[in-house]
Amino acid sequence: MFLQGRRGRWALLVACLMAVTACTSVSPTPDAGAAPDAVVAKFVAAWQGLQPGPIAALTSDPGSASEEVGSVFKNLAPTTLAVHTGRPTVTDANTATAAADFTWSLPNGITWKYTANWIFTRTSTGDPWKAQWAATLINPHLGEAQTVVLRTTSATNGAVVDRDNQQILAPITVYSVVALPDKITDLAGTATALAGILGKLDPTVTADSVVAGVKASTPTTGYTVTNLREDDYRTVSAQLDRLHGLSFPSTTRNLPPTKDFAKMLLAQVNPTANKLALGVPGWEIDSIDATGAELDTLAAQAAQPGKNVTLTLDTKVQLAAEKAISLYQDPTVLVAIAPSTGEILAVAQNQPANVLGPIALSGEYPPGSTFKVVTATAAFDSALVTPTTQLECPGAFTIDSRQIHNYHSFDLGTVSVTTAFARSCNTTFAKLATLMPADALTRAASEYGIGRDFVIPGLNTLTGKIPNADSITQKAENGFGQGVDLVTPFSEALMAATVADGRMPMPTIIRGTRTTIDQPVVQRSAAAQSGMRLLMRAVVTDGTASTLQDAGTVYAKTGTADFINAKGVDQAHAWTVGYRGDVAFAVFILAGNSSVKTTKIADFFLKYLP
Known part of the structure; x- marks a missing residue:
């Protein structure tokens, strides 16, 4: 009985001590009851949803919150809003705070960042948490009945100028x-x-x-x-x-200076150039009161003027080209390139050519005898000939039942390669082409950029197609530019520039941009570099471009490319390509029928240059 009594008394004592402990417990800890994390997450999601209603519903004053948040959204017109918070800090049983990092994405690429301090409260442990409404929930610098407004200031755009810093537009x-x-x-x-x-x-x-x-x-x-x-x-x-x-x-x-000044060229270049010349508008976000009066500038960025965009175009060269091609009513174009840099100096088309589109840059046509530059290059590269090698230039040459004639079947007998090139012997270069591999002309043409794909910022160009010959007859026809060869005035000018410089320059039209090419540039042989200059000079001194003799030290090649028009009539495209100093050029007349015309244009062009 005694032991049982002691156990009973101990049990009673423990019960009393527990009761006392319960009665004298401390006040609840700060995390008593549900934490505000879920409400904060919902509040963040509501802001990022850009809808005032769901935001206001989570505040202590939905009416005021909806009105003021709605005003801010309306005035700023954000495209997106990112809000990030850490885990809220519970300061007492019914109060918590969270730092909210705002990133507004606004029109015209404007970004506004800041941090606001949010306060969440609840009446008691079992009640829901609410964001304590105040304008500072939106931005820490806003007061009651205030909102924000976005103001922009325009920026001055840069000008599009030519290589001499003359404003084109x-x-x-x-x-x-x-x-x-x-x-x-x-x-x-x-x-x-x-x-x-x-x-x-x-x-x-x-x-x-x-x-x-x-x-x-x-x-x-x-x-x-x-x-x-x-x-x-x-x-x-x-x-x-x-x-x-x-x-x-x-x-x-x-x-531009004249109505049709570089019309086809600028139509392509201007969109890219104008974009590069754009200034960056300035902006500021101001707080305003209910009357619209400005209170404070919350964020701002000054306008940044655009930089001038320099085209490689030379206004003097362009005007000279346009004046020269105005002589003829057939579609006529002239492209000029600086051999030392590849910078495009002029792209001129007369009105009949403009009707056909930018044919100076992307019109593909057979090259005629100007392609003898490529054939001679392939022969030099393979050490098949030198400029002094003696070859036959008969009036006609038959290969596999295909008869090839010189112009009016002229016959020079046996002459040097230089003379055959200067006098434009079709038969000589047709036979020469048959002695080389099927891909010889394709490879030689690529040395000049023909058949290559350039990506020139601001310009769309084509360079032609030179497929491998699939027969000995095609070899012969390709050898003097009458087979399946196709070039463009642009690629012909680039060919002349390559002869002048010794290597193929990378063409550009907007300075500061980078042109790319689909394959690495092929290094030309020393024999081709020196040999082609010798041959092209002979065309002026002793050959088909003698009209250019008084236009300075000019190197050239002429050509006509026969074709049958839509009406079944035999016609010919006319070409003259060449260079003088640091100006390489290609003149083309669609169905011009005689290179005498294109050579005359080249002569006027060179004499019009300052």
Whole structure:
């Protein structure tokens, strides 16, 4: 009994001590009850969802929060918003804080970053956590009834300039000739008069086009007959003023020196050049009060002016080229390249050529006798001949039943390779090609960039196709540029530049950009380098380009490439390629029929150069 009593008393004592401990327990620890982590995560997700409603619902004052957050979203128009927080810090049983890192992605590439301090509270342990609403939840520098606004300042763009730092596109006043349908009393008479006055400046203006345009227009907008540069407008303004029902609004545009200046070239280059010249707009984010008054600048970045973009184009060379090709009405082009650098100096096309697109850069045509540059190069590379090697130049040469003729079947007998090249002996180079491997001309052409694929920032070009010969007849035809060979005026100019420099230069049009090529550049043989200069000089001193003798020390090769047109008529493309000093050129006339024409253009071009 005694032992049992002691056990009972000990049990009673333990029970009493436990009761006392429970009654005298300390206040709850800071993490008593559910932590706010889940609510913070929901709050972050709501912000990143860019919807004021879900954000406001998690705050202590949904009405105010929805209004102010909505205002900020509206004013900033963010594309995305990233919010990152660490684990919230619980400061007491019903209070926690979290540092929120905001990264706003705004229009025009603007990024705004800062950290806001969020406070979460709850009434008691069992109640849900809420973000304690205050404008500082949005940004630590915002006060009650304040919002933010994004202001931008425009940046000055850089100019597109030529190699001499002359601005290619300069501000020019342009006048529009607008016919007002409700003001014209004699439409037929006005249309005829406009065609007579404006037709020389703009061939698209005809009496019929004016009548059709006016009838289809509205009194509000009228019909724009044409747009004239100020210089042209001044020459006809007095005549136009005598006509009733016209208006002449003007505007300032950035335009090249002449209406068609490097038209096909700039159409390709300008989008890339203009993008490179863009300035970076400035911006600032300001806090404002309910009246819209500015309170403080929360973030800002000054506008950064764009840098000038320099084209390799030489305005003087371009104008000389355009003046030279204006001699002919057939589609005519001229491409000029600096051999020492590969920089493109000029790409000129006349209006008939412009109708066909950028044929100077990507029009593929048979090269005719200019391809003898490649054939001679292949023969030099293989040590088959030297410039003094004696070869036959008969009036005709038959290979596998295919008869090849010289021009008018001229016969020189036995002459040096230099003379055969200068006088353009088809028979000599056809036979020479048959003595070389099937891929000899393909490989030699690649030394000049022909058949290669260039990626030139700002420019799309083609260089032609020189497939391996699949028969001895094709070898012969390819040898003088009448087989399946195709080149472009661009690649012909590059060929001339390669002869001039000794290596193939890498073509460029925008300085500071890098041109790439599909295969490594092939090193040309020393024999080909020296031999081709000798041969091309002989073309001027003793051959088919003697017209160029008084144009300086010129190296050249002429050619015509026969073809049958869509009507079944025999015609020929005309070519002259060459170089003088650090200007290599290729002149091409579609269906020009005689290289005398292209050589005359080359002569004028070289003499027009300063």
